[in-house]
Amino acid sequence: MNQEVLEKNLTVVEEDICIRENLVYERPSTLIDIEMHYCPGCGHSTVHKILMEVVQELGIQNDTIGVAPVGCSVFAYHYLDVDMQQAAHGRACAVATGIKRVLPDKYVFTYQGDGDLAAIGTGETIHAANRGENILVIFINNGIYGMTSGQMAPTTIPGMVTTTSPYGRDVEVQGHPLKIGELLALLPGVCYITRQAVNSAANVRKCKKAIKNAFEYQKRKLGFSMVEIVSNCPSNWKMAPVESNKYVENTMIPYYPLGDIKVPEVK
Amino acid sequence: MGEKKLMKGNEALAEAMIRAGCDAYFGYPITPQSEVLEYLSREATKRTGMVLIQAESEVAAINMIYGAAGCGKRVMTTSSSPGISLMQEGLSYIASAELPCLLANVNRGGPGLGTIQPAQGDYFQSVKGGGHGDYHLLVLAPYSVQETVDFVKLGFELAEKYRTPVMILSDGAIGQMMEKVELFPQIERVPDRGFPWQTSGKPINGERRYITSLHIQPEKMEEINRRLQAKYKKMQEEEVRFQSMQIDDAEYILTAFGLVSRICMKTVQLGRAKGIKLGMIRPQTLFPFPIKQFAEIAPKVKGILDVEMNAGQMVEDVRLAVEGKTRVEFYGRMGGVIPSPEEVLQHFEQTFL
Known part of the structure; x- marks a missing residue:
């Protein structure tokens, strides 16, 4: 096919897609229409989308306050069209506590990475959970420090190569991956802990449902919820996006099995 | 004439906080200021419905302050020297994000764990910034229990006027001694202060708000710095006492x-x-x-x-x-x-x- 014909065909396809009747997907109105800074293939953009779809579907955009601490998603406030606070590294659960306690009828969520939630912020996370703070924690677990370009995280799985575990994580030297979801599930203040993924269309749908459940539990003031999302980091894993999603499926998920870890007793 | 009482410095400070219409206090016990949290625990919530949390650390407490201050609420924390050191990261963020809040340092002897006796070794930390970056706290130094009370009311007003963290730099003696004090009448808590910047839910017919201290573009970060410095210059012109x-x-x-x-x-x-x-x-x-x-x-x-x-x-x-x-x-x-x-x-x- 020559170049001219190719361009013509592409134009026709683009025009067809842009016809409203042909649309199968729309950007949720709660997600700001600008280019994201995330790397191609990164799970953050998918999680942003489903989170904001839930906010739109529940009609809580004007009653939701988000907290984005240090990590790749520190700029989440550029994309999520709700009131937001940027927090210091690891302190999101403390900041969210401050917000929720003075505005108990608002929906409050944090959006944290593994280094933030399970290393520097472990104390704030555990104590917010143990107090039963009525908030939702979205926890992106990709086993690596993305923002600082690929260092070992508390959730890096044994043998995984990072810039600070160049020979693979050696649990004898660097300790074991922290399964913080299972740990938090032991606490009485916690109502809902689930582990999800966004590496396939089916998993995306399940993950969205989990986020929706968590907001509904928050509305019923049932306590602390966390949706852990096993995700990828194509850039720092040094993989193409498709390859990284296969790594999630074949290597990450076997170590971090998906599913509910704790569900509220009163449904 | 306000109500007159014989009160311990730390308790008078707590009483003034309740009377100033404070919405929330987040703190952690440390000698010689633990009476503040104890007094509030007995009095605050039942009298004004004020939120009170004993945080897991001073680090958590100052970040709870950040969150609640960001919602436009009148908030305060107190601590003593080692605890104030732990709050410095949070204070730098609060100063940069321009959130109003009040804190008190009941200064004890240092460095290190030091002593629980009164000292003034935290002057540099208080007035020169304390945390990272170019910022200042507005620092009030009371010399009596009465002035501690007066500075709580003034401190909240200045914090909100300048959108800045304000510190009351007291010490172990002023916190522990008892003196006659005249208390100002109860100021009602304000349900919604309506600050245009407060993150209390995106307004139905308005733009969403976000609070941040992160500005990757150096020109933007310089602009923020200039704004802070202009604010400190205005304080220098108008707030010297x-x-x-x-x-x-x-x-x-x-x-x-x-x-x-x-x-x-x-x-x-x-x-x-x-x-x-x-x-x-x-x-x-x-x-x-x-x-x-x-x-x-x-x-x-x-x-x-x-x-x-x-x-x-x-x-x-x-x-x-x-x-x-x-x-x-x-x-x-x-x-x-x-x-x-x-x-x-x-x-x-x-x-x-």
Whole structure:
């Protein structure tokens, strides 16, 4: 096919897609229409989308306050069209506590990475959970420090190569991956802990449902919820996006099995 | 006339916080200020519905302050020296994000775990920023239980006026001693202060708000810095507070802040009784510092003795203010030791006469 014909065909396809009747997907109105800074293939953009779809579907955009601490998603406030606070590294659960306690009828969520939630912020996370703070924690677990370009995280799985575990994580030297979801599930203040993924269309749908459940539990003031999302980091894993999603499926998920870890007793 | 009571400094501070219509307090126990959290636990929630949380650490407490202040609420925390050190990261974020809040440091002796006795070793940390980056706290230094109470009310007003963290720099003696205090009447809590920047849910017909201290573009970050510096300049022009005593005919000036200024007041009396023309200047705001007032008096006197319970911290600001126009000397005790009026006079006589 020559170049001219190719361009013509592409134009026709683009025009067809842009016809409203042909649309199968729309950007949720709660997600700001600008280019994201995330790397191609990164799970953050998918999680942003489903989170904001839930906010739109529940009609809580004007009653939701988000907290984005240090990590790749520190700029989440550029994309999520709700009131937001940027927090210091690891302190999101403390900041969210401050917000929720003075505005108990608002929906409050944090959006944290593994280094933030399970290393520097472990104390704030555990104590917010143990107090039963009525908030939702979205926890992106990709086993690596993305923002600082690929260092070992508390959730890096044994043998995984990072810039600070160049020979693979050696649990004898660097300790074991922290399964913080299972740990938090032991606490009485916690109502809902689930582990999800966004590496396939089916998993995306399940993950969205989990986020929706968590907001509904928050509305019923049932306590602390966390949706852990096993995700990828194509850039720092040094993989193409498709390859990284296969790594999630074949290597990450076997170590971090998906599913509910704790569900509220009163449904 | 307000209600008069005999109260311990820390308890009076807590009472003033409730009366100032404070919406939330987040804190962690530490001697010598634990009475604040204890008093609030007994009184606050039942009287005004104020939110009260004993946080898991000072680090968590200051970040709870960040969250609640960001919702436009009137919030406060208190601690003592080692705990205040732990809050410095959060304070830098609060200053940069321009959130109003009030904190009190009931200063104890350091460095390290130090001692639980009163000291003033946190002057530098309080007035020069304390955390990372170019910022200042507005610092109020009470010298009595009464002034602690008054500064709680004033502190909230200044914090909201300038969208800035304000610190009351007290010490273990002012926090622990009992004095007569006149309390201002209860100010009702405000359900919604309606600040345009507060993150309390995106307005139905308005833009969403976000609070951040992150500006990757250097030009933008410089613009934020310029805005902060302009604010500090305005404070320097409009918010300097100080008290002077017998300076009109004074040949020598004693200067001190907080607890030590009470000691120096007595030293002025003792000196005057011996025919020495002593006067005193007591800065009530440590930042902004009364630069102009020191510059004006410097050429008129033979010398200034700065007295502090540290190794010589405010004295640096006094020297900068007088620009060499008079002799400035220092006398200090450290580690929780309080100097006596006679000791200060003796040192003055040895140094200047």
